[in-house]
Amino acid sequence: MHKRWFIYGGAIAFLALTILIYNHSVWGWAGTPSQQVQITPDVQYHQCTFKHRRAGLTVRLDVVLISPDNKSFDIAILPETDPQQTWEDFIRNSAALVVVNGGYFDASGQEAVGLLLLNGIEVQALSNQAALSGMVCINRDGRVQLRRRSDGYSTTDLQSAIQAGPFLIDPGGAMGIGSDDLKLAKRTAIGITKDGEVALIKAERCTLYQLAEILHSRSEAVGVEQFDAVLNLDGGPSQGMSLHGHFVQSPETEIHNVILAKPLR
Secondary structure, three states: OOHHHHHHHHHHHHHHHHHHHHHHOOOOOOEEEEEEEEEEOOEEEEEEEEEEEOOEEEEEEEEEEEEEOOOOOOEEEOOOOOOOOHHHHHHOOOOEEEEEEEOOOOOOOOEEEEOOEEEEEEOOOOOOOOOOOOOEEEOOOEEEEEHHHHHHOOOOOEEEEEEEEEEEEEEOEOOOOOOOOOOOOOEEEEEEOOOOOOEEEEEEEEOOOHHHHHHHHHHHOOOOOOOEEEOOOOHHHHOOEEOOOEEEOOOOOOOOOEEEEOOOO
């Protein structure tokens, strides 16, 4: 009899702990939208502050949603042919509607870390580093895909690509980060929604796990029903976003490459 109650008690305690952990993570976040602006017919800007009810955390997100109709994505190198060109120079001189910092680069700032494909030419080879588990691929028609590294690629069907990672949300919609390393940093990410929109995401200091939690469980606060995949890009001092020529945030350091979208042609 005592053994049976011990088993029942253990099961109830386990269930209670499971519910507590679940509530602490998924239901702990609440999002408060502060801005929503229709920039062009195919581009929306959302700003939202997320607070964790129990942990006392606050994370602000800037999210740019771009319609599936926009086929004007590309990847560009900074400073390209002019070594004196800054982020601000690039923004002023380009016709880009939205620009975010892209993938990782080495300490010299001269070479990308992982795959870099420009105009169908492989500039840098694919890396097997565990963290670089995904690729931002731009097809010949200007559309964005987020692929796993294991999916491979072909220069015949791609215009540009960069390697990055890890996946915050795995292709298919499941959480891509399983545990919290407690490392706080500014984050940049790119996502594809279930509706086919491209989301360019800038987050204030948070962990990868916290950002994955927010995007997975509270996507509606930034105008997204559900994400199909979200890939982490370079962050920290490299974080930068420009929206329609306005500097939402400029990088604190020189960066190697950017992802951009031009107005609909």
